[in-house]
Amino acid sequence: MKILVIEDEQALLESILTYFTGEGNICESASDFNAAYEKISMYNYDCILLDLGLPGGEGLELLTRLKQLKKRDGVLIISARHSLDDKLGGLDLGADDYLVKPFHLSELKARVSAIVRRKNFDGDNVIVFNEINVDVFAMKTTINGSQVVLTKKEFDLLVYFLSNKNKVVTKNAMAEHLWGDEMDLSDDFDFIYTHVKNLRKKMLEAGAADYLRSVYGIGYKFGAI
Amino acid sequence: MKLSNRYNKVNIYTSLIVLIITGVIYYVVIHFILTEKLDRDLAVEENEIRQYTATYHRLPLPASYLDQQISYEEVKEKAPEREFVYTTYYNAKENETEPGRRLITTVNLNGKTVIVNITKSRVESEDLVRIILFITLAVTIILLLSLLLINRLVLNRLWKPFYSILSRMKAFEVTRMENIEEEPTTIDEFNELNRSVNAMAEKVRKDYKELKSFTDNASHEMMTPLAVINSKLDSLLQTESFTEQQGALLEDIYHATGRLSRLHQSLLLLAKIENNLIPDYQDIDFKEMVQSKIRQFQELFERDNLVLKENLEAVELKMSRYLGDILLNNLLSNAVRHNVNGGQINVKLTSTRLTIANTGKNTMQNPRIFDRFSKSAESEGMGLGLAITKQICNLYAFDIQYEQVADKHIFTINFNS
Numbered sequence: 304m305k306i307l308v309i310e311d312e313q314a315l316l317e318s319i320l321t322y323f324t325g326e327g328n329i330c331e332s333a334s335d336f337n338a339a340y341e342k343i344s345m346y347n348y349d350c351i352l353l354d355l356g357l358p359g360g361e362g363l364e365l366l367t368r369l370k371q372l373k374k375r376d377g378v379l380i381i382s383a384r385h386s387l388d389d390k391l392g393g394l395d396l397g398a399d400d401y402l403v404k405p406f407h408l409s410e411l412k413a414r415v416s417a418i419v420r421r422k423n424f425d426g427d428n429v430i431v432f433n434e435i436n437v438d439v440f441a442m443k444t445t446i447n448g449s450q451v452v453l454t455k456k457e458f459d460l461l462v463y464f465l466s467n468k469n470k471v472v473t474k475n476a477m478a479e480h481l482w483g484d485e486m487d488l489s490d491d492f493d494f495i496y497t498h499v500k501n502l503r504k505k506m507l508e509a510g511a512a513d514y515l516r517s518v519y520g521i522g523y524k525f526g527a528i
Numbered sequence: 529m530k531l532s533n534r535y536n537k538v539n540i541y542t543s544l545i546v547l548i549i550t551g552v553i554y555y556v557v558i559h560f561i562l563t564e565k566l567d568r569d570l571a572v573e574e575n576e577i578r579q580y581t582a583t584y585h586r587l588p589l590p591a592s593y594l595d596q597q598i599s600y601e602e603v604k605e606k607a608p609e610r611e612f613v614y615t616t617y618y619n620a621k622e623n624e625t626e627p628g629r630r631l632i633t634t635v636n637l638n639g640k641t642v643i644v645n646i647t648k649s650r651v652e653s654e655d656l657v658r659i660i661l662f663i664t665l666a667v668t669i670i671l672l673l674s675l676l677l678i679n680r681l682v683l684n685r686l687w688k689p690f691y692s693i694l695s696r697m698k699a700f701e702v703t704r705m706e707n708i709e710e711e712p713t714t715i716d717e718f719n720e721l722n723r724s725v726n727a728m729a730e731k732v733r734k735d736y737k738e739l740k741s742f743t744d745n746a747s748h749e750m751m752t753p754l755a756v757i758n759s760k761l762d763s764l765l766q767t768e769s770f771t772e773q774q775g776a777l778l779e780d781i782y783h784a785t786g787r788l789s790r791l792h793q794s795l796l797l798l799a800k801i802e803n804n805l806i807p808d809y810q811d812i813d814f815k816e817m818v819q820s821k822i823r824q825f826q827e828l829f830e831r832d833n834l835v836l837k838e839n840l841e842a843v844e845l846k847m848s849r850y851l852g853d854i855l856l857n858n859l860l861s862n863a864v865r866h867n868v869n870g871g872q873i874n875v876k877l878t879s880t881r882l883t884i885a886n887t888g889k890n891t892m893q894n895p896r897i898f899d900r901f902s903k904s905a906e907s908e909g910m911g912l913g914l915a916i917t918k919q920i921c922n923l924y925a926f927d928i929q930y931e932q933v934a935d936k937h938i939f940t941i942n943f944n945s
Contacts, residue, residue, distance in 0.1 A: 312752050312755070318756070383749075404751045404752065405751060408762040473765070476762075482824060494828060494830070497830075518775070519770060521779045521782065524768075
């Protein structure tokens with residue numbers, strides 16, 4: 304997929320670019336309003352990551368202009384402003400999602416993947432990874448052609464892993480993804496383990512290769528061994 | 529006491545006092561003047577009698593005087609002093625006893641001293657005084673009444689702009705970015721009040737805006753480095769060349785940054801609730817909300833082997849969905865966090881109250897349990913959860929109570945307090 308990252312904080316921009324590049328993804332970046340406007344008017348992107356506070360102009364203004372250009376690029380707003388007004392304003396202007404800083408890169412990737420899936424396949428939401436076939440829309444998982452019954456949490460977890468293939472995903476990020484970041488879950492994420500264990504067991508039983516492994520006790524990595 | 533009432537009261541009292549004093553003075557002065565006039569008339573008569581006596585050497589006939597009564601007396605012992613006295617006398621003409629003014633004097637008739645009593649009726653002058661007094665009284669009473677009426681009508685009309693400005697000020701909310709409309713008036717004072725109130729509102733709004741943008745900016749500036757730390761940690765993790773020990777260190781850093789961002793968000797949230805900046809006020813099926821929250825916490829209950837007992841009745845509440853979510857989050861995570869392994873949580877919802885009770889360590893009662901950053905020593909939370917809960921309850925006028933019965937810690941929220 305082709306992604307444009309509009310972010311003025313260089314360090315954050317670099318991290319995002321590094322995390323997203325690879326696996327056939329093309330990432331471009333812009334760190335101020337004018338550069339961003341130039342890029343969105345000249346090219347089409349699958350998804351635009353948009354920071355709201357930009358040097359040279361308001362991020363929301365870019366959204367309006369994107370609308371004026373009649374572009375169908377997916378837009379994910381990343382902002383430090385935890386304000387409901389901004390959120391609703393951004394979504395009203397046609398943004399697809401809103402993520403508040405600080406966020407986990409894995410969460411960002413999962414959300415971007417979801418937006419791109421919605422935009423590109425127009426309802427045909429199927430993720431294919433080797434023998435695993437996941438229909439996100441119908442919430443159906445098949446391995447080697449036979450269906451695997453997963454709970455809602457296990458299914459969400461699998462989609463999350465598939466969006467972050469070959470990346471180490473922390474338990475913290477997984478918990479926030481599955482239970483929401485408002486939950487104030489204390490610092491003990493061991494209960495994640497049960498879900499990961501069950502998911503892994505069901506996939507192995509269905510004949511999938513063992514793609515999941517634990518990393519330093521911090522998190523998990525899903526990908527070809 | 530209203531200004532107009534106070535003003536009326538002062539007005540009436542002073543008017544009454546002034547009226548009484550001037551009435552008395554008026555009466556005395558007019559009475560004095562009329563008596564003077566009577567006395568002068570009597571002196572004129574006396575003079576006439578003297579001249580008559582001196583010319584004709586006899587006393588004039590009493591009957592020849594129409595307006596006054598004259599009588600003569602012989603001096604018996606000693607001639608009296610010349611004096612004016614008040615008296616009553618019989619008026620033959622009117623055939624009645626009337627009040628009068630009498631001059632007692634003496635004339636020399638052929639070497640003999642004769643006492644002369646000249647009496648004049650006082651009825652007319654008394655009548656005059658009475659009429660004047662009556663007219664004055666009537667005029668002042670009419671004056672007072674009209675003054676009262678004018679005060680009532682005109683003052684109310686005059687003060688109307690003031691009350692309308694007042695009601696606008698009461699309705700003024702800094703969060704809604706609207707002006708206090710000017711009430712058109714021709715009165716200078718009210719125009720000035722209008723201007724001052726508007727200037728004040730403008731200043732308050734400006735200050736508020738500055739503060740808000742300061743908070744926004746501060747939060748932005750703080751969140752950005754945090755976001756950088758977080759993303760760098762995520763990136764660092766991908767390099768995968770760590771020992772187990774370094775992994776543990778990384779995890780600690782993750783926890784610390786997570787806490788920092790949660791702390792920051794909690795503080796922002798508290799400020800927002802206090803300023804009533806959460807707009808999505810709506811009808812909420814609270815029972816459904818509690819049920820879904822319990823489902824969300826299922827894994828945490830299982831982790832600590834907690835037994836949940838729920839007893840829920842249907843309740844509809846008017847509040848923000850976002851805040852309702854946070855309220856339940858805080859109470860339930862509190863009940864999990866301070867529980868013991870294999871303990872209990874009882875959630876009871878009736879139409880008037882929500883009760884969440886959990887087993888826990890038998891800690892001392894803390895009267896500051898709802899204060900910010902107040903937490904027990906072993907708590908791993910930030911001490912903001914219950915402060916936020918309390919603040920949400922305040923916002924919707926719910927009453928939240930904490931009590932400890934035996935080993936149970938009980939939080940009760942009363943919806944209609």
